[in-house]
Amino acid sequence: MSNKKIAIFDTTLRDGEQSPGCSMYLEEKISMARQLEKLGVDVIEAGFPFASDGDFRSVVAVADECRNTTIAALCRTVVSDIESAAKALKTAKRGRIHTFIATSDIHLQYKLKKTRDEVIEMASKAVAAARECVDEVEFSAEDATRSDVDFLCQVFSAAVDAGATILNVPDTVGYTLPNEYAELVRTVKERVVGNKDVAISVHCHNDLGLAVANSLAAIEAGATQVECTINGVGERAGNASLEELVMAMAVRADKMPWSNSIDTTQLYPTSQLLSSIVSFGVQPNKAIVGRNAFAHEAGVHQHGVLSNPLCYEIMTPESVGVPKNSLVLGKHSGRHALISRYEALGFKLDDSEIASIYPRFIALADRKKNVYDQDLLALAPAGSQTAVAA
Ligand code: KIV
Ligand code: ZN
Numbered sequence: 164m165s166n167k168k169i170a171i172f173d174t175t176l177r178d179g180e181q182s183p184g185c186s187m188y189l190e191e192k193i194s195m196a197r198q199l200e201k202l203g204v205d206v207i208e209a210g211f212p213f214a215s216d217g218d219f220r221s222v223v224a225v226a227d228e229c230r231n232t233t234i235a236a237l238c239r240t241v242v243s244d245i246e247s248a249a250k251a252l253k254t255a256k257r258g259r260i261h262t263f264i265a266t267s268d269i270h271l272q273y274k275l276k277k278t279r280d281e282v283i284e285m286a287s288k289a290v291a292a293a294r295e296c297v298d299e300v301e302f303s304a305e306d307a308t309r310s311d312v313d314f315l316c317q318v319f320s321a322a323v324d325a326g327a328t329i330l331n332v333p334d335t336v337g338y339t340l341p342n343e344y345a346e347l348v349r350t351v352k353e354r355v356v357g358n359k360d361v362a363i364s365v366h367c368h369n370d371l372g373l374a375v376a377n378s379l380a381a382i383e384a385g386a387t388q389v390e391c392t393i394n395g396v397g398e399r400a401g402n403a404s405l406e407e408l409v410m411a412m413a414v415r416a417d418k419m420p421w422s423n424s425i426d427t428t429q430l431y432p433t434s435q436l437l438s439s440i441v442s443f444g445v446q447p448n449k450a451i452v453g454r455n456a457f458a459h460e461a462g463v464h465q466h467g468v469l470s471n472p473l474c475y476e477i478m479t480p481e482s483v484g485v486p487k488n489s490l491v492l493g494k495h496s497g498r499h500a501l502i503s504r505y506e507a508l509g510f511k512l513d514d515s516e517i518a519s520i521y522p523r524f525i526a527l528a529d530r531k532k533n534v535y536d537q538d539l540l541a542l543a544p545a546g547s548q549t550a551v552a553a
Contacts, residue, residue: 165296167421169412172206173199173405175437176221177237177397184442189221191440191553196225198436199393200232202429204405208261208390209234212251213244226255235259235301240289248298260293263303263331265377266310266318270498279314287321294326301364303331312350319355328339329362329388330355334377337400338369341380348384366389367403369395374403377413382421393437394445394452405482406430406451414478430508431484439540451483454535466509492526492539501539508536510543519544 176192176199179185188193192209198398199207209225211217234255238244240262252258264275264286271277277285286302293300302322304315319330330493332351334344356363365388367374375389378389395404409425434452439443447455457480459468467474481487486507492500498521507513512520520542526544528534 169382169421169423170209170362170364170368171203171405171409171423171425172235172388172390173204173392174208174390174402175199175392175405176225176364177208177210177395178390178402179308179392182396182398182401185396187440188215188425189224191225192221193228195436195440196229198429200229200432201426202433203424203426204231204232204480205424206235206259206388207236209428210251211237212245213238213241218249221253222248222251226258230256233259235255235260235261235525238289240264240285241510242289242292243290245296249293252297254306254314257299258297259301259329260297261298261303261331262289262293263333264289265305265335267306268311268511269309270306275450278551283321285507286318287325290322290325290327298507300327301327301329301331302327303333303364304365305333307332308334308344308347309336312347314351316351316354321361323355323361325358329364331364331390332381332386332390333366333368333390334368334374335366337368337374339373339377340431341376345380345384346381348381348386352385362387363504364390366390368398368419369400369402369404372400374401375407375411378408379419383419386533394434394449395436395440404450406434408479409542410451410483413482427482427552428484431486435540437510438537439543444537454531454537456480468480468493492524493532494525496524496528496534500521502503504536504539505543508539512543516544 167230180187196207207225207229209222212219212222222236237253240250248260264282290302294427304305304318307315332348352363363386365378365386367377389408391403391408393405395401409427412419412421413427430450444451447453464475489509492504498517501524503519522544527538
């Protein structure tokens with residue numbers, strides 16, 4: 164691998180949490196944050212403290228809990244927001260203020276009702292105020308990919324002059340294409356960053372299904388931080404999926420020789436933990452963590468995989484933490500098989516919990532041909548998962 168280290172910035176608890184069906188209670192956010200730390204992410208964006216008391220408390224709690232990871236708090240380029248973010252991060256071992264303002268004309272005209280000069284001034288003041296409180300300040304130009312590139316570079320330059328240490332180039336509406344996004348990142352690198360010690364970050368939404376491809380193209384062009392979420396949750400069609408990005412880098416290291424700090428065997432347990440918390444699971448054919456991601460139905464495929472998994476598998480299930488378990492769960496399965504599958508999924512269930520789940524499991528198995536991990540998650544009591552490695 165080359166020396167180019169890609170920082171993994173997880174925003175499941177912020178961008179992810181603000182999407183429909185994904186809101187989480189404090190305890191759930193804390194257990195998710197613990198698991199993200201175990202997964203090895205570099206940054207956890209824990210919330211938007213000014214937005215609500217709940218978000219404020221979550222940032223404080225996650226900062227107290229996760230001492231080996233940078234904790235980021237989001238805020239607008241507004242003094243009250245910055246004060247709130249700084250207060251929430253007070254006890255963080257390593258805190259980062261992430262401040263944003265839109266830069267596209269459409270947002271300036273219809274949402275912010277601000278001139279370009281006003282936006283530059285707000286960005287500059289906010290970054291300077293944030294730098295008074297913390298050493299790491301990330302500045303995001305919301306809707307960067309639909310912004311006038313000269314203006315975008317002007318705003319970014321003002322943010323760097325005011326002390327920003329990371330510049331984020333969000334594709335807020337999932338509109339850009341890989342080559343176009345790469346070109347934009349190259350432009351920002353050449354015209355704004357030069358040889359300054361400022362990192363470029365990318366943040367892609369998946370409205371056209373291109374979030375992962377766009378993020379990888381941007382890294383190739385010079386970005387060194389990628390913002391993403393578990394299971395790709397996030398606003399509308401979601402954010403770039405962490406597990407897809409990381410496994411693309413791992414499987415195609417020949418073309419993308421970059422390193423990162425993720426323990427890939429924690430990908431599936433982390434995905435399962437999130438599915439057990441939010442109100443929906445992942446689609447069966449979701450890359451890396453979907454239940455069909457390593458399933459082979461067609462006879463010719465089964466024959467190939469049995470002869471040598473490399474025929475149809477470009478990575479092993481074990482490498483992403485999918486539990487190895489040849490037992491098929493159905494209506495004839497006993498309690499031991501059920502307990503063992505729950506353990507593989509990271510659940511420690513006591514006797515009374517098993518006594519309550521087992522008859523419901525049998526009833527379900529009676530109705531369905533196969534019982535999947537997703538079904539078991541739905542039957543398990545909330546909070547019983549410890550997300551142990553599979
Ligand atoms: O999508 C977006 O532009 C964002 C910013 C706040 C970074 O989420
Ligand atoms: Zn976003």
